[in-house]
Amino acid sequence: MAALDVKNLRCSYNGKAILDNLSLQVDDNEIMCLLGASGCGKTTLLKAIAGLLPVTQGEIQIHGQPMNGHGLAVVPERRNIGMIFQDYALFPHLSVARNVAFGLQCKESNKAVIKRRVAEVLALVNLAELGERYPHQLSGGQQQRVAIARAMIGKPQLMLLDEPFSNIDTQVRMRLISEIRDLLKGQGIAAIFVTHSKEEAFAFSDRLALFRSGHIEQVGRPQVLYQQPENRFVADFLGLANYVPATVIDSQTVLTPMGPVASQAVLNAAPGTTGQLMLRPRQIQLSLTEQGNGCVVEQQFLGTHTRCVVECQSLRLEVSTNEPLPAVSQVHVKVLPHALTFFPERQGQRAVA
């Protein structure tokens, strides 16, 4: 059974539709990321799922239970949802332990049970020793862990996280992302996570839904969206891409100004179709040779990789290399073997089987 099933959802503010006919499924124990530019409706969807915003049209089911429709509107506290926000939303005058206990107080009155459960969840988020501290005595990462413990104490079926890592120092962000991911997976909790950072989305999610003006452009595994985007909006949102003019020669080959390029998967475009071949900077390989078909005209050393700009025939290509190359190098430009992403002319749609 899906942890969340949203069907044909419509949500409006002052009569203006923000989400229109939006559908999304999240599987059991799955982490889904809602990624998109500011104002595209990600938080609006979270609020509708949490029951904080009325739904104009459509259905929301959590673990098979309808939350709305036919006069039904399940209140937020009965949806068995945990929520985590960007600003942690901790009570400054309560200790860590009492902040965490707050998440259980409306469900449980037995003080011994609450105390035991607080200790359990604080241990889960590695804060067992800090229960007596106050929020201002903690780092941003520790405060976010308290917020997570508070959200988890009621054993939610679904966790909603709204930009939970935005205020966390970049040095600790990736570590916290991986810790929280392990925690959710370990506890078997499905989660929906909102961000506008593609790096966070890639690192945290099992699948991601890329939003654009209130609808979803594409949903799938991060690697699939990055390597096989369905259109240029998705391709460009997720990272730098080169577009090379190309004509389909046969079911697995296109002809480009660099010569024929073979695909590891069948192209879904007929021979003779013209369009653009999308190449990520890492899908191009450069080898130094005086007889090369390209010339490196610009380079930037960026630590983990070097950004090279290569002129090849009429093309200007962005390429990532592990090491810097000698200045003004002559290189052979080769497309690394992969399933090509080809956008036929006009449609702007991907044509990979």
Ligand SMILES: Nc1ncnc2c1ncn2[C@@H]1O[C@H](COP(=O)(O)OP(=O)(O)OP(=O)(O)O)[C@@H](O)[C@H]1O
């Ligand atoms: N209470 C409100 N009343 C009227 N319009 C609103 C309200 N809240 C949000 N909006 C509008 O709804 C649209 C979607 O907002 P939403 O907060 O869902 O975007 P978002 O994708 O989460 O953006 P961000 O990444 O900046 O948080 C925006 O145009 C916003 O201005």
